[in-house]
Amino acid sequence: MSITSKTLKAFVDETHLDDGISKTLAKIFTVPLSLEERNEIIGLIFELTPEKYTELAKGIWEEAKIHDFELNDSNADKKVMGVGNWVARTMKMTTSIFLGRFFNKQTPKIVIEGDSWYEHILIRDIVDWLIHLSKFRIYTLAYGGDWLANYIKEGKYLKKLLKEKPDVFLLSGGGNDLVGESRIKELVHKKPVDLSPAFKQSLEAALDQRTSLSTEVKKQIITGHQYLNDKFYILMNVLAFEYAFILQSIKLEPSIKDIHIITHGYDLAIPSNDKGSLLRKMFDNGVWLYNPLDMAGITDKQLKKCIVWAMLFHFNEILKYFETREDHFHYIDCLGLAGENDWEDELHLKSPIYKIIAERIKLKIDQIMKG
Numbered sequence: 050m051s052i053t054s055k056t057l058k059a060f061v062d063e064t065h066l067d068d069g070i071s072k073t074l075a076k077i078f079t080v081p082l083s084l085e086e087r088n089e090i091i092g093l094i095f096e097l098t099p100e101k102y103t104e105l106a107k108g109i110w111e112e113a114k115i116h117d118f119e120l121n122d123s124n125a126d127k128k129v130m131g132v133g134n135w136v137a138r139t140m141k142m143t144t145s146i147f148l149g150r151f152f153n154k155q156t157p158k159i160v161i162e163g164d165s166w167y168e169h170i171l172i173r174d175i176v177d178w179l180i181h182l183s184k185f186r187i188y189t190l191a192y193g194g195d196w197l198a199n200y201i202k203e204g205k206y207l208k209k210l211l212k213e214k215p216d217v218f219l220l221s222g223g224g225n226d227l228v229g230e231s232r233i234k235e236l237v238h239k240k241p242v243d244l245s246p247a248f249k250q251s252l253e254a255a256l257d258q259r260t261s262l263s264t265e266v267k268k269q270i271i272t273g274h275q276y277l278n279d280k281f282y283i284l285m286n287v288l289a290f291e292y293a294f295i296l297q298s299i300k301l302e303p304s305i306k307d308i309h310i311i312t313h314g315y316d317l318a319i320p321s322n323d324k325g326s327l328l329r330k331m332f333d334n335g336v337w338l339y340n341p342l343d344m345a346g347i348t349d350k351q352l353k354k355c356i357v358w359a360m361l362f363h364f365n366e367i368l369k370y371f372e373t374r375e376d377h378f379h380y381i382d383c384l385g386l387a388g389e390n391d392w393e394d395e396l397h398l399k400s401p402i403y404k405i406i407a408e409r410i411k412l413k414i415d416q417i418m419k420g
Contacts (some may be wrong), residue, residue, distance in 0.1 A: 070416060088370050094293050156416055158186045160213055162206040163191035163221030172393055173326055173400040178407035188213055197222035197291050207298055208372040210305050217414055223288050234341035236281035237356055255366055261385035272360025289367045309417050311410060313381035314365035316393055320353040334394045381409050
């Protein structure tokens with residue numbers, strides 16, 4: 050049974066959940082939700098049995114397609130990008146072997162699944178820096194351009210975790226699901242829409258906890274939220290569910306249920322179509338953020354920044370929530386870390402900033418290993 054918009058309510062009824070859980074699960078595609086309401090949904094998802102959980106996952110993706118979200122559209126392992134990713138990943142593994150990491154059983158074993166923040170063919174990325182800064186035994190599955198939904202569809206991360214039984218699982222994902230295929234042009238209003246008092250209050254409360262962000266940046270994030278439409282919130286609900294799916298898939302395996310999972314949020318990217326560098330020309334800078342917002346009728350550069358920052362803040366709040374509810378889930382906060390000149394292009398940081406993130410991840414791993 051697949052769950053479509055007509056059968057979602059029937060499914061939650063047939064699972065014999067109590068009315069409160071059934072009604073809350075049905076809200077996954079009801080928008081807008083406050084941050085607290087979405088957190089409630091995710092918390093209840095963890096109460097499902099493995100069978101019901103897997104069935105619901107299939108239904109969520111079916112429902113997502115109805116809302117024009119194709120959630121498995123990754124070319125990370127295909128054609129030129131696939132070759133480049135394979136070469137870069139092989140070089141990382143070869144470096145670790147050359148340094149004798151895999152023969153030292155006393156060092157932490159790390160399995161990695163992720164996107165271009167963990168595997169970029171032209172930038173010294175986070176994993177490159179981890180290899181340089183540590184003696185960790187690193188097994189990476191990361192591909193630049195990969196989608197979070199694709200991790201789940203292929204299931205490689207779970208097979209690798211079951212085989213290696215590492216100390217830590219590093220996870221980076223969600224950015225390509227948000228910006229792939231010029232998707233963000235579908236996620237915005239052309240004109241601002243007033244936020245409800247309750248939603249604005251919850252947003253301001255969440256922003257108050259982000260001490261790394263200036264008052265001006267927080268104001269811009271609130272402004273950006275006025276342009277986010279229902280499709281954006283639906284996509285965030287789905288991405289939150291996908292993270293929950295990955296966490297729960299690990300918790301349901303007795304041999305790896307206590308593995309520590311570390312992820313990071315994305316920093317506040319800056320929409321730009323500037324092609325002043327070779328890398329920006331090669332990757333057609335502007336194709337992910339700037340140009341799609343142009344297509345949506347958003348042409349003011351400052352407003353584009355506000356909208357993108359609102360999207361990324363909202364995504365970071367999902368990850369922060371998981372850290373509060375899951376003992377073995379750790380969130381590395383990168384908000385406000387980079388300045389305007391610290392970006393190689395719209396999505397990727399310059400290597401020195403990746404080094405800072407790698408240092409934060411290493412520190413967290415060291416803390417975990419010390420107990």
